[in-house]
Each structure stands twice: as structure tokens, then as C-alpha cells.
Amino acid sequence: MKILIINGPNLNLLGQRKPEVYGQYTLKELNAFVREHFNKIELDFFQSNHEGEIIDSIHNAMENFDGIVINPGALTHYSYSLRDAIEACALPVIEVHLSNVAARESFRKISVISDVCSGTVSGFGAYGYVLAVQGLINQLKRTKQE
Amino acid sequence: MKILIINGPNLNLLGQRKPEVYGQYTLKELNAFVREHFNKIELDFFQSNHEGEIIDSIHNAMENFDGIVINPGALTHYSYSLRDAIEACALPVIEVHLSNVAARESFRKISVISDVCSGTVSGFGAYGYVLAVQGLINQLKRTKQE
Amino acid sequence: MKILIINGPNLNLLGQRKPEVYGQYTLKELNAFVREHFNKIELDFFQSNHEGEIIDSIHNAMENFDGIVINPGALTHYSYSLRDAIEACALPVIEVHLSNVAARESFRKISVISDVCSGTVSGFGAYGYVLAVQGLINQLKRTKQE
Amino acid sequence: MKILIINGPNLNLLGQRKPEVYGQYTLKELNAFVREHFNKIELDFFQSNHEGEIIDSIHNAMENFDGIVINPGALTHYSYSLRDAIEACALPVIEVHLSNVAARESFRKISVISDVCSGTVSGFGAYGYVLAVQGLINQLKRTKQE
Amino acid sequence: MKILIINGPNLNLLGQRKPEVYGQYTLKELNAFVREHFNKIELDFFQSNHEGEIIDSIHNAMENFDGIVINPGALTHYSYSLRDAIEACALPVIEVHLSNVAARESFRKISVISDVCSGTVSGFGAYGYVLAVQGLINQLKRTKQE
């Protein structure tokens, strides 16, 4: 089983930006933290500030991965192109947010991708990625059983 | 560690209603399924179709539990009284939904409680309760460490 | 054939409140008035000011009745929990209103349950319940023929 | 007692268009079906795809009929001229819809005529016309008694 | 003269929840505080987290009280059933809020009951109940004089 974890714009700044909101891990530390929870699963990590590169990476994942966990950063709120990419790829995609987005600025309450994702996890900080991967694995197993 | 799991209106019908949306477990089976994942944690389960009883149960939990996982059913979309109860109790509360609510009727896109919860999990079926409890435990541990 | 007639919040005050809008029957008289039109049909009547009790009564009706006629009072305008209960029960449900709700306050123009009911009757006073029961019987008969 | 039953735009296509929504009767069969329920009442039927002709027919009904049952088709959603005609004529007018309009496209949720009608019936197919006529007769009788 | 003071959902937590917003009195102390201002008036106190029970208590008050002071808690913002109960009872009803609701979350700016109450007092903490009772007494006296 092979899972791709995508982080969107500005998440390369983790650990530097608003630690009270996003936690104190750098992105590298976050990735290590997630990886150590899953030793039987192949995990790949990708980050970009470019919408186009993220769409490309989702397209490429179609042949190489079983599922995707994505924290799209602020693309969550307006990138219908990302949405189309998620809908177009045949993989289950889990949306994850570090903070409780509902408790922040009102524009963050709108996600244009939620309804084409197969699950959402938000508000658990770095641990939310662990929950998301776990939930994704569970979905993949159930699908295989069917 | 003691956690209360609350299910709101109509969730007593689980297994009978739209199994393609809500899964095939009955509520009793769902509870058993969640319990078997956590043998070191004390879990209590409560279901009611009455907003007032759910608020009462949250109030009572304040002294008896370390945290709450709640699937408020359709109260999610209008019960500001429930919201006030969640905000008023000093416990971390995780919101969980069986289905991906964002992909259903438009009124289900609005949650009046999300911003007073400390985390949200949706779209993972019964397994979402497991993720929610796990996420809650993680939050409780981190809080203790601080 | 067995039909449950549910009246929601404040309808226990019938005959006391705004008789020019709601008519002069008390609820008891209204029920008697409806019953005398249907001597071959078993009719049961339930009224409550509690959303939760109404939901419970719909759940219980699933095994004991062939259909429901409901005047949800002001729950019409916000109770998504009631809506879910109506949608979840496998019975045809007819929505009835004594007055022409479209001609009153603007908040009364929105019904959150209409699209999960199988028919609506409004503006005919007490006689509207008779029409609703009649329409429900007709639907039940047509369903049986199919 | 003399009642006019008006059908608006596209209802001449009944039986041809979306039978799962509108039923299998042609308009002619529908009219016959309604008539056979009321042998003591004089019923007249009128259908037009022209808003102006429907308004004319309402004006003419003022002197010749005791009440009107109207299915305005899609005029329901925008024809303020029809609304003014209904309000201007001194007759009670019942609005009827074959299907449950609340469960269809969102533009069908708005009726610009409901608040000037004296009652509404929707979702009962052809039988809804029978209920509407019955409700109208009941209103006319009550008015006479006053 | 006999007045009923109703407190809605979560107000049983007074003194425990956000004292900087709601003050430091418990509900019991608040009631005592109000009572000591009015030794010639019979005051009754009722609190519930159940919408239905509050509606029942208003119905029952119709025969036993001269007026009502109500702090509906978050029911203020969505309970059209409560609104109907207030409108239906023949008594003057005063709406009271401990805090200045206009200065809090935006959903608190909408009251669905204000226009059926005969007066509103907000932002004066516990003392606001004293003002509300006083205002109600004044209204009752003026009505008697007419």
C-alpha cells in the first residue's frame, strides 16, 4: 500500500508561522512524525506553493499510489482546478487541516474540495495527518473487501 | 481516562436508514465496534432524539468525563443551544459525522458547532468514531504534558 | 390501514390562539372532526411541544402505521432533525398547515421538510386534515397496486 | 356551484412528458378523472400556454364561476401578472401542483401566487385536483354559512 | 401580581461559564438577587435546557401569571416554536439578556422572538432581570389603567 501526502502553499513555513495555530514542528519534522506511525505503509511526501505542480502531482499519483492525504493550505478556499484534479483521479483523497479552520477567518469556512474528498480531518495538529492516513488505510481495506 | 460518546437525533435508526450513506451497523454494533478498539479507555455511550437531553448529558459530563465525541445528527445545522453547551463545558469535544456531509444537501454544509469543537472527523463511517476517540486521546495527552 | 396524525408545538392551544387564523376548533374537536370523515380507517392522534417526542413518535410509527399526516407547527421552519426523521421512516408523510402559510410572516415561507414529504396541503383550516388523510390513502392505494 | 379548472403552460403535454414526475394521464384523461368525482358540481376546464389567455380566463370567470382551481405550470415562479389577476378576481383560488415542487429544481420552490391563493395542494398527482376541488367546495360552503 | 421568570438552555451553568461575559452569580444566586428587589410581587423561577418544557411552561403560565420575563439563551436565535408560544400566550413577555448580545458572535444579532415580545433589556448582567421585571410591572399597571 502506497500513500502520497501533499502539502500546499505556505506549509513549507511550518514551525516558523503562528506556532500557536499550526504547531511547532517544521514540515520535515511533521513528515518524520507521520512516517514513524506507519512502518508497513509506503509514504511519499510532496509540498509546493504552485497550484499547477500540486495538480500535476495528483495526476501522476493516479498510477503510482493507492490514495492521497492532502492539506491544500489556502487553495482549499478557491482552487476549483485542484477540485477537478481530485475528482478526476480515481483515488480516495483525504482532506486534512492542522488547525480547526471553522474557528478562524470566515473565508476559511468554505472548502471547494470537501465534497469530492472521501473524508476530512481537522483540528488535531500534526496528529491529524496520522488520523488521516489511518482513515485512508481503513477506506482502502474496506474497498478491497467489497 | 473517560470519554463520552454522544449520538444525536435519528442515529438510533442506524442500520435501518440509507445504509449506502450511513453504513450497515446498528447503533449497538457501532458502539461495540468502537469499544473494541480501546480496551484501556473507559467509554460511555449516549443517544437521544431530544436536544435538551443531549445538553443535559454534556453538562453532566463536565464532572465525570475527560472529553466528548459527538455526532449531533441534524442538530449540527441549527442548534445554537447545543453549541453553547459545548462551549460552556470545559472539556475538549470532537465532532464526528459518518458520511461526508459536504457531499450531501446544501444545508448540511453549515455546522453551527464546528468552531467550538476542538476537532472534526467526517466521511469515514463507523471507523470515524475510532479516529475521533484516538484524536481526542492525543489532545488530552498533549494538554496534560503542557 | 392505520394512519398517525401528529400535531407539533403550540397546536394544543388551538381554539384559544388567533381563531381568525387557525379556526375555532380546539385540538380535541379538530381530531373528532377528522375522525368522523373516516370510519373505515384507524386514526391515531399525537401532539407534543417537544421536538424529540415527535421524532420518537415518527420512529415508533415505522412499525405500527401505514402513513403519517403531520402539522409540525413552527418546527416546519428549522427542525432538520424532524426532516431526517421523516426521511428515515419508510412511510409516506403528508405535511398539512391550517392557514395559508405563504400569506403570513416571511420566515413561514421556508419549509425544511417539504421536499422529504410526499404531499402538502395548506390553507383549508381543519378540513385540510381531511384532505391530507384522503390524499395519503390515495397514495397508499396506488403504491399497493404497483 | 360552478368551478373553473385552469392548467397553464406545457400541461397540454401531460402523459408525454416525464411520466414518473407528472403521471401517465393525458390532460384529457386527467380532466375526465376529476370530473367523475364530482357529479353534482359543474366543472369547466381551460388550458393555455399563453399567460395573457389565462389572465383573460380568470377575468371572465369572475361573473360565471364560484371558484377556481389552477395549476399555473412554470408561471407559478415569475408571473406577477397572473398573481394580480388572482388577487383582483373576487373568487377563492386553489393552487395545485401534480408533483412535489419542493423536491425539484430550486427555482420551483418560489411561488409568486401562493399568498394570494386561498389554499395549496401539491404532490398528489392527478388526485390532487380532486382534493383541490373538494377543498374549494368546502371553503365556498363555509363562506356561504357566514 | 404574579410573574414567571424563565431561563433557557445552559443558563443553569451561570457562575461556571465565562464569568467575564455572564457575571459571577450562580442561577440560584441570580434568582435570589432578583427576588430581593421585589417583595410585593410574587416571582416564580423556571429553568430548562429543553425547548419543549419551556413552551409547556409558557402555556401553563397563561392561567397562573400576569406576565413573563424570559432569557431564552441560544433559543433566541432559532426557536420559532418558542416564538409561537410567546405570541400565543396572552401575557406580556419581556426578553432579557445578561450580556450585550450585539457585541458578540454575529449569529447572536438575530432574535426570532423580539418582535412578539413587549420589551427587551440587554447588557446589564443580573441587574437586567430587575429592570425587566420593573418594566413588566409598569406595562401591567398601564394596561390595567386603560
Added chain:
Amino acid sequence: MKILIINGPNLNLLGQRKPEVYGQYTLKELNAFVREHFNKIELDFFQSNHEGEIIDSIHNAMENFDGIVINPGALTHYSYSLRDAIEACALPVIEVHLSNVAARESFRKISVISDVCSGTVSGFGAYGYVLAVQGLINQLKRTKQE
């Protein structure tokens, strides 16, 4: 100088419908009343309940009249086809309303034709037509002088 006065849907009922709003003249009397104010001007009158006929009459007026006074009735609020006809004809068109439309139902506050008319007169009853014709004559004279 030749002026066409057009009256839209339901204005044939003048004198019968809501005399406190529309005055007590019949349409025939109204026309006579207007005519007697202008003995040097050729006035033509047209009324129809059919949007299409009114559009046709405006088209025909292009060659035969110097200007138009129109009371479009409820077409005012939705007929973009009428609007296009007014804009397309090369004549100045004055919009007139018997009653003060701003003081009536909220849908009457929107006129889709006002911005393509060269003037508006409302609230003066039958006399408003006189003012409208006078204003139109004034506009025509000023145009000729330029």
C-alpha cells in the same frame, strides 16, 4: 403630436379592483379623463393582458406615434422582453403607476423597465396619466428645439 397610452395586464379591471388603491374610475373613464386634458394632442389608448400584444403595439408605434405613456401593470417587475421593446423603439417612453408602488409589496419595488424609460410618475392616481402626458410633451418639445 401623437401619443400612445398603453395599459398592461389587469388594468382592464380598473374601478372593480381595490378602489382604495387604484381609484374609482373604470379604464374607459380614466381614458376619457386623460383625453379631456389634452385637446390639441392626438391620444390613442391600448390595453392588453398579453405581453406579446403590448410588445407588438410598441413596435407598431414606432412609425405612428411621437411618444408612449405606459402603465405596464405587473409586467413592470419581470418582463425583460417589454424592456427590450421599450429600449428598441426610438420613442421616449414614460412609465406611470396609479398607486405609490414603493409603499406596497416588496416585489413591486423592482422595475426592470425604469432605466430605459425617459421618465417616471407614480402615486397620483388617474391624474398621474395627465402628468405623464404633459411631461412627455415637454420632453418632445425640448428635443425638437435641440
Added chain:
Amino acid sequence: MKILIINGPNLNLLGQRKPEVYGQYTLKELNAFVREHFNKIELDFFQSNHEGEIIDSIHNAMENFDGIVINPGALTHYSYSLRDAIEACALPVIEVHLSNVAARESFRKISVISDVCSGTVSGFGAYGYVLAVQGLINQLKRTKQE
């Protein structure tokens, strides 16, 4: 018969500002133009850029005039205080605009005073004041006859 003509903010600039919109008369010339049409009526003119002074002038008019013609300039679009003054004074008030406000910026489409005025005239330039006075006189005469 005595009529007060009020001009609001910026109308003192007439003749200087956008002559293609407002015409070429100065305010003084406009007033003279209006006066010469009515030799049997006493006309008074008032202009101010101060909302408060205009309200004062309306209050004072209550005892000294039979009616008011007002062009409130941009106060039209937001001054609820002016609206209250118009509603409070017992006189008929006619709203007049030089240009066709509906054909200009969208904020000019909203008048907060129209529904408390007894008539509106717009789009006729300086001549609109003549029509407004004429219409006001007609209203005053009709009122006297009643």
C-alpha cells in the same frame, strides 16, 4: 394654498455640475422657472446641504404649508432620519428627481423615502418640479373634496 419646495445636498451646484445630467439651470433659475408656472399658489424654496436643517424645515412646514415637494439629493439613499421627518409631518410630500435615477449608479436605485411620500416624479429635469407641484395641488384638492 402654500407649498414648500426643498432641495437637498449639492443641489446648490445646479448648472455647474454635469449639465448633461442635471440640466443647465442654476438653482435660482430653476426656482424662477417653477414659480412662473404657478401664479395663484404661494411657493417657498429652501436648499441645504445639512440633513438636520432639512429635517428642521420639514418640522416647521407642518404649521405653515399645505404640502411639500422635495428633491433630497443623495439623502434619498440613506437618510432614515429624513424619512421619519416626512412620515411624521402631516403633509403630503412629493419626491422629485431631475434625472432618471434608475439609469444611473446602482446605489441610486434605492430610495428610503419613497414609501412615505405620496407621489414620485423623476426624469423630467426642471419641468419635473412643475409636474410635482401640479400633482401635489391635485392631491390637496382631492383631499379637500373628501
Added chain:
Amino acid sequence: MKILIINGPNLNLLGQRKPEVYGQYTLKELNAFVREHFNKIELDFFQSNHEGEIIDSIHNAMENFDGIVINPGALTHYSYSLRDAIEACALPVIEVHLSNVAARESFRKISVISDVCSGTVSGFGAYGYVLAVQGLINQLKRTKQE
């Protein structure tokens, strides 16, 4: 193959009205222009300013034509009756506009018929009808092949 080309209200004025927007062809010339592009296809042309006649013509086309090209004029923006007619007829219908409607008044941005048409062409002037017919032929051919 037989195709009906329908033009709605005011399109009879083509060549007279705003030639910079609608081009310089009269309707007759436009029809000739379209016809000369398709010598193997039977083309019929219909224009009316009457919504009802256009609906009638669509109904009649059901038996006599293979498809329809329609420029509904301003009916585009409000005629739900036209929409129902298009949806009800079993033929593919292409919506065509001479000008780029998106670049004009904001009310022209809303088409109530687009989602029941099988294609849209706008902004190409008279040549747009040629493209629309071509596109329709292509659709008809593909359908036959299936």
C-alpha cells in the same frame, strides 16, 4: 433532416435596433444568410413576440422537426415556461445569442434555459446561427450513430 429556427421577442426589429450590437441584417436577411449555408438541410423559421406562441411552436415541432435552434431574446432571463417547453420536447435544442450577452447588462448573465439546452453559441452575430445549426447537425448525427 429538418430543423426549426425560432427567434423570440423583439428580434423582428433586427437591423433597426442597435446595429453595433446586433448586426445590420434584418431578420429576413439573417434567415436567408443562414439558409444559404445549408442546402441539404430543411430549415424552418419562426419569430414571435408572444411567449405562448413560441411554446406552441416548440410543442408542434416535436412531431415535425429533428432539432431546434432558438434565440429566445429576453425570454432567456425569466421564462421558466419556455424552459419547461424545451425540457418537455424530446428534441435537442441549441441556444444562440447574436451578441456576447455576458458583456452586457448584468440581468443578461442569467439564462434560465441553458441547462436544459444541449448547447450554447453566443457572440458571433448572424454567423452564430450557422454554427448553432452545424453543432445541432453534429449532435443529431452522433445520436443516430449510437
Added chain:
Amino acid sequence: MKILIINGPNLNLLGQRKPEVYGQYTLKELNAFVREHFNKIELDFFQSNHEGEIIDSIHNAMENFDGIVINPGALTHYSYSLRDAIEACALPVIEVHLSNVAARESFRKISVISDVCSGTVSGFGAYGYVLAVQGLINQLKRTKQE
């Protein structure tokens, strides 16, 4: 303790305008009525129809008064300048309305000043000023105790 009572536009007309809404006191009588309830408090009264004068009076009050009671009349609904003045002055300000504004025109439901006031009283007629002053005194005392 010194308190300033400000009345805004049109409140000088009290007793003349809509007595069923605003009561029968003139402003002078109202002021006397309020004063007689507080013989130990220095009360000053100010009324103006000029927004600017009211702002000036609030500025001046900063050095001379302990608190303000204000009925801003219709300025309530749009005067952000008044709002800034209230926020800028260091005094507690109580908003008071004679009538129940929530039960009147919809524009009266919006107060742009409520969230910068420390309390609101509405619907008690002249007696509301007494309650407001009392509430203000209570707030001032509590502040002193802190």
C-alpha cells in the same frame, strides 16, 4: 453622578407623531417624567435633529458627565459617525427606544450602535428612559466598586 440624556432626530415631535407608537408625552413632559424618578442624580437633556450636534454633545460630555442615555432615533440605523463618537467617548452609553423596534419596519431591526453601547432597553415607552438611567447607575456603581 451626572447623566446626559440625548434624543435624536424627530424626537422633538413626541406627542404629535403616532401616539399609539411613541406614547402621548411631549418631549418636555417625557424629560420631566424621567427627572422625577431620580432626585439624587443630576440629569441633563439634549435633543437635536443634526447628527453633527449630537456627536459634538457626546464629545463635550466626556469631561462633564458620568454616562449617557441615548435614543438616536433613525440615526440608529445608519450613522457610523455616531457609532464612532459613542465608541470614542470613555463613558458607558445606554441605547433606548420607546417602541419595540423589532416589531416595526425591517430597516429598524439593524442598529449600527448596539455593539458599542453597554446596554439596550426598548419597548417600554417613556418608562424605558427610567429603566435605562437606573441600569446606567447600576453599571457606574459596579465599575466604581471594581
Added chain:
Amino acid sequence: MKILIINGPNLNLLGQRKPEVYGQYTLKELNAFVREHFNKIELDFFQSNHEGEIIDSIHNAMENFDGIVINPGALTHYSYSLRDAIEACALPVIEVHLSNVAARESFRKISVISDVCSGTVSGFGAYGYVLAVQGLINQLKRTKQE
């Protein structure tokens, strides 16, 4: 004559994604299909998932092409940068969509580029590109003639 055909995000997946919506051609096949219709015209094809690259390609086209046909994918709905690029380049640009976007999700009904394009074609599948190129050629020829 040289024309650039641009395809936006996710259109590289054509043939893989929702063939019932987008058709069965791959992008390569689509391009070939379009090219074979125009042997006298030079056609260039560009696809990217990167908004920035598409803007760059439009800028570069300014000197090398006579016109552009663009299917912007989901950028249609939010990319004001793309809009500015289209408006800034001096070339005519035709917007094309494979499916009938009006009949899909509601966010697809808004195009932020339509009003700066010179024509739109949607709903004709691959053949729509042929129509768009044809329409563009026609526009270019007409412009040359002027």
C-alpha cells in the same frame, strides 16, 4: 491565419475522466480531430495545469497568432489573472467548453472570463472546438473587411 488552442487544468486527462461528460477522445485525439477540419489554417495546441503558464502563453501569442480558442477548465470560475491576460492581449479569444456547464455544479455557472471573450461555444463536445475555430475565423475575416 494562425490560431492557438489552449486547454487548461486537468484537460490532459481527457478520455480518462468522466467520459460520459467529456467524451472519449484523449487530448491528443481531440487535437487531431480539430486539426483535420482546418487544412488551410495553422493551428497550435497548448495545455497546462499551471495558470501562470497559460497566462505566459497568451502573452506570447500576441505577436505570433491571429486569435485564440481557450477551454480554461476550472480556471473559468475564479482566475481573474487569466481574465486580465485575455483582456490585455489584442487578439479575439473564443471560450469553449466540452460539456454544457450550465447543467452541472452551480459554481460552474459563473465564468469570470466570458465578458472579455468575443464568443462562447459550449455543450458540443470535441466538435465545439471546431465550431469555435470556425467562429473565430469568421470574426477575423469580418474584422479584416472593416
Added chain:
Amino acid sequence: MKILIINGPNLNLLGQRKPEVYGQYTLKELNAFVREHFNKIELDFFQSNHEGEIIDSIHNAMENFDGIVINPGALTHYSYSLRDAIEACALPVIEVHLSNVAARESFRKISVISDVCSGTVSGFGAYGYVLAVQGLINQLKRTKQE
């Protein structure tokens, strides 16, 4: 070159009100601070809490100044009369705000005057007036050169 600097309602309180938002200068000190940057330019300063006086001052400036810098305070958000005054005067007008209004209450995001001003500067505190004057001088010079 002569420039008028206008400050609107409540700006006389500068230095007293929210220094963290508006800075610590009094208005007098602010004016001195601005003046010392421009020794070759004639600067005049005007402040008023009265909308009418500000409009008057703009009218008077037409003959005596080359341009205006205005901080309209809260009039920014609703005074269409001020807007008309700015548009009517032939001078370039620069809008300036001390704080970053976009980062404050949502009502401050709307400026009804921006689109008739020739430039805007906000968020630079007292120094923003210096930038505004400089920008205005630059505009005036460029205009002269043309």
C-alpha cells in the same frame, strides 16, 4: 499651489481615542506634522463633525484650492451626499485613512467615495497625510503638463 485637508467626524478626538489604532498625535499636532513637510505649498485644514459643513467646505474649495485631501471618518461608509460633493467639485480629491481600515470591522470595508476620488492612501498613520499630499501634488503637476 493650494491644498485643503479635511478631517471628518470624531477626528477632533485624535490622540485621545484608541492611540494604538490612530496614533498619538492630536489633530493639531497632526496638522503641524503635515505642514512641516511642505514649505512651498499652501495648506489649509478643516475639521467638522457635521456632514453638511464638510460638503459646504468642499463646495467653497472649488474656487480657492487646487485639490483636496480628505479623511472622511465614518462618513466614508454611508454618506452619498459627501460622495456627490466630491464628484461635483472639479478638483482631484485624495482619500486618506490613518489605520488600515480593511483590517477592522467589516462595515469599514465599504467606502462609498473611493470611486469618485483620484487616489487612496491608508494604513500609514499621520505619515499617510504626507503621502496623500505628495501624491496629489504629483497628480496636479501631471495634469498641468498635459
Added chain:
Amino acid sequence: MKILIINGPNLNLLGQRKPEVYGQYTLKELNAFVREHFNKIELDFFQSNHEGEIIDSIHNAMENFDGIVINPGALTHYSYSLRDAIEACALPVIEVHLSNVAARESFRKISVISDVCSGTVSGFGAYGYVLAVQGLINQLKRTKQE
């Protein structure tokens, strides 16, 4: 002191596109024009049509610059990713626009970045960059002094 000046999508076309709106400088000339005003400050210039590259450049600036001046072009209106980048970098950022955006298309009235910038300058053409840099320098100096 080192300042980065960023220009967003389509600003590379300066001098070619709508010179009456954006001025006649090319971007190169604009940069030279700005640079010649500041000989003691190190200025760097960056332009890109790619949102991702602009975000990258802001991230990189965090270590190498003291502040940023940005004209985000149309990204202003939707790029929440850019907004997050601005908020995340610890530098003061000034938003600048060449034209008066408030006076153009309505979508340009919304800036999603203004409230995380420390100042805004718009409407001064090329000179606006000079003002922005000056304002930024002033902010940086004031911050150092604190």
C-alpha cells in the same frame, strides 16, 4: 535597508495594455522611475505571472529584505495563498495599485490581502510605487524607534 518590489500577473505588459488606465511606462521604465527616487535604499524588482513563484519570492524575502511593496495584479481578488504568504512572512507589506481599482469592475473592489498588509496606496500610477516605498520606509523607521 533593502526593499523588494513585486509585480504580479500581466504587469509585464505595462505600456502595452490600456495606457489610459495603467500609464505609458513599460515595467522596465517603471522600475527605473521608482529606483531614481531612492538612491540610499537597495531596491529589488520581481515580476511573475505565476502565483506560486510570487509566494516563493515572498518566502525568500523573509531573510533578505526589510519590507515588500506588492502590486498583485488580479491575484488581489482571489489568491488566499498569496494572503497567507504575506501574513506568514514577518515583514511589513504595502499593497499598491496603479489605477483607482474602486472605480473599475465590481470584482476589483474586493481585496483578499488588504487586511494583512500594513498599508495601501492606489490611483497614483507609477508614482504610487514611490509613495508606497516611502510609506514603507517610514513604517520601518518607526518600528526601529520603538
